[in-house]
Amino acid sequence: MTETLSLKGKTQTNLPRIKICGLTRLSDAQLASELGAFALGFVFYPPSPRAVAPSVAAQIVAQLPEHVWKVGVFVNADACTLRQTAQTVGLTHLQLHGNESPEFCAELMAEGFQLIKALRPRSIADFAPWQGASEEPRENLCPPYLLLDAAVPGVWGGSGQTGDWELAHSLAVLRPVFLAGGLNPDNAAAAFQQVQPWALDLSSGVEAKPGQKDPQKLSALFENMRISCSDLPERKDKNV
Numbered sequence: 001m002t003e004t005l006s007l008k009g010k011t012q013t014n015l016p017r018i019k020i021c022g023l024t025r026l027s028d029a030q031l032a033s034e035l036g037a038f039a040l041g042f043v044f045y046p047p048s049p050r051a052v053a054p055s056v057a058a059q060i061v062a063q064l065p066e067h068v069w070k071v072g073v074f075v076n077a078d079a080c081t082l083r084q085t086a087q088t089v090g091l092t093h094l095q096l097h098g099n100e101s102p103e104f105c106a107e108l109m110a111e112g113f114q115l116i117k118a119l120r121p122r123s124i125a126d127f128a129p130w131q132g133a134s135e136e137p138r139e140n141l142c143p144p145y146l147l148l149d150a151a152v153p154g155v156w157g158g159s160g161q162t163g164d165w166e167l168a169h170s171l172a173v174l175r176p177v178f179l180a181g182g183l184n185p186d187n188a189a190a191a192f193q194q195v196q197p198w199a200l201d202l203s204s205g206v207e208a209k210p211g212q213k214d215p216q217k218l219s220a221l222f223e224n225m226r227i228s229c230s231d232l233p234e235r236k237d238k239n240v
Contacts, residue, residue, distance in 0.1 A: 015229050016192045017199035018222070019178060020206065020213070021073065022050035026060045028213035035222040039069035039199070041095060044077070044085055049210035050203065054088045061090045071095050071116065079108065086113070095147065102130065105143050115143035116178060120150065120163075127171050146171070147201060150181035168195045185220040189228035 020032040021041030029040050042057040043050045061070045072091040074082060076098030086094060094108065095116040105115055121127050130146055148171060150163035163181035171177055176198035183191055184205030192200055206221055208214040 015225055016197075018188075018225070019069070019071065019199055019201045020203070020218070021071070021180075021201055022048075022203035022207070022211060023060070023213070024050065024052045024056070024211040025213070026063060028215075028218075029060050029064060031215055031218055032213070033065055033068050035218060037068070039071055039093070040064065041071040041073050041201070041203070042089065042091075043073045045073065045075040045097070052211075054085050057089045069093050073097060076100065079104075082108065082113070083111075096143075097149075102142060109142055116145045116147050117143045118147040118149055118180075121148065121167060121171065122164075124167065124170060127174075130175070145176050145178060145198065147178040147180055148172075148197075165191060165194050168197065172197045185217055185224050188221060189225055192225075192229065 015036070017038045018036065019039035019041060020028075020037045022043055023029045023032070023040055024042075032040060042052050042060070044054065044057075045051055057072075064070065070089070070091050071093040072082075072085055072089060073095045074085075074097065077085075077096075082094055085091065093114045093116055095118060096105065097118040100117065105117060109115060117130065119126065119130065130143075148163060148168045163179075165179075168177070168179055172179070172195055178199045178201045179191055179195050179197035180201035180203070182205065183200060183202045188200055188202065188205075191197075202221065204210070206213050206217040208217075
């Protein structure tokens with residue numbers, strides 16, 4: 001898989017990985033991919049304003065490049081629902097945003113699923129069940145990736161509020177993490193530089209309204225990242 005961000009013919013291999021989530025339209029997904037997003041997220045949680053039907057997501061996924069991660073976002077879904085939706089849509093990864101346990105994640109990984117587990121930590125103690133051994137290869141961790149979102153009472157994710165970047169940094173040095181929560185074209189570069197996450201995850205910060213991305217905001221995000229992070233060294237792990 002090529003991990004480069006391409007913008008109007010300019011390609012750089014040293015920019016942060018960016019995932020765009022909450023997609024419901026093919027045009028938005030295609031634009032995000034063309035701009036350089038390495039992963040695209042689809043929400044399968046009906047109460048969410050960004051929820052998309054599996055049949056619609058399947059039509060979008062079928063027209064995306066093979067190398068792009070197709071991530072399904074779920075909240076406390078049972079294993080049967082996860083299996084069925086992943087097969088129907090053609091998902092490459094499952095992102096679990098509820099109260100899923102480490103044991104549940106281990107069972108899914110044993111079936112061959114690639115997982116991202118979302119956490120909303122208020123302190124380092126909330127991270128303890130998921131810490132693992134820092135020297136372990138990523139593929140041996142359960143799950144391999146964690147997503148850190150803002151801790152907002154009563155909200156599973158997508159609140160648009162910024163999380164605790166200092167706490168996020170203390171976790172990012174221990175495990176590969178996606179940083180989410182209140183990111184937008186204006187603060188994404190600063191968030192990356194402060195937290196040093198494995199990847200950035202944006203949704204509401206590049207929207208015109210819930211579920212519909214703003215092309216200008218998407219373009220501004222990748223342009224700002226290209227400018228702000230142009231002096232970063234090339235990543236060693238160009239293949240995810």
